[in-house]
Amino acid sequence: MTIAGGCYCGALRYEITGDFPWRALCLCKTCQKISGGAGNLFIGIEARQFRYTQGEPRTYRREGDGFIPTREFCGTCGVHIAGRLIQIPEGVVVKIGTLDDPSVFEGPVRVFWTQDKQPYHLLPADAEIYATLPGR
Template identity: 50%
Template sequence: MSLTGGCYCGALRYEAQGAVRFKGQCHCRECQYISGGASNLFMGLGSEGFAYVKGQPATFTREDLDAPATREFCATCGTHILTRTPRDTSMLILKIGTLDDPKVFEGPQIAIWMNDAQPYHLVAEGVMQMPGFPGG
């Protein structure tokens, strides 16, 4: 699969090649800040196939966690592009809203961090639910 996308203001552009490993929605408390309160839609992609072709992102990593994710986002408009987790450095977690054509996502297969979900969060029928991150 070949994907292109970028942030809302256009300062960041990326290209990604390779297979989509999984498609999901994340209900963790951190994603709630970024999404505006709902879950966050993402796909897991091999990190070797991903490159920024315009601009470089700002990053944020919490210092109070054992294995914190690093979030990459546009310093100008604030759009979150992706997350990298030390749990699996071969993969990155790309935010669906940044794709030039978000329709290619086709919907999530898995809902993760349901332990953090709010009572009003929605999970479609047939989407597998997991309490945390897949594989620990």
């Protein structure tokens, strides 16, 4: 399967090939800030499954140690497309709202960082729920 997506203004376009069983929702404070408040819906895939077909993203990584993602976003419209961790160079996460057809996501199977959850955040019934991250 090949699916495509892009930013709001169209300067950035990308393509994903293959399956994406790793579907998740993150409710951490950072994802609340970046998503607009609802949390971050994303797929985790291997880096080789993802490529930009148009444009070059700007990147930003907040200073600090630990699992701080490098965020890839459009320098014109500001929409955040993807994130990568220095510790996991073989992987990339892609934000669902940027897919041309977000319905292919079919909902998260894992939810992370529910310790930061707001009372108005709803959890999907059948998902694996983690207070922070798996194994912590």
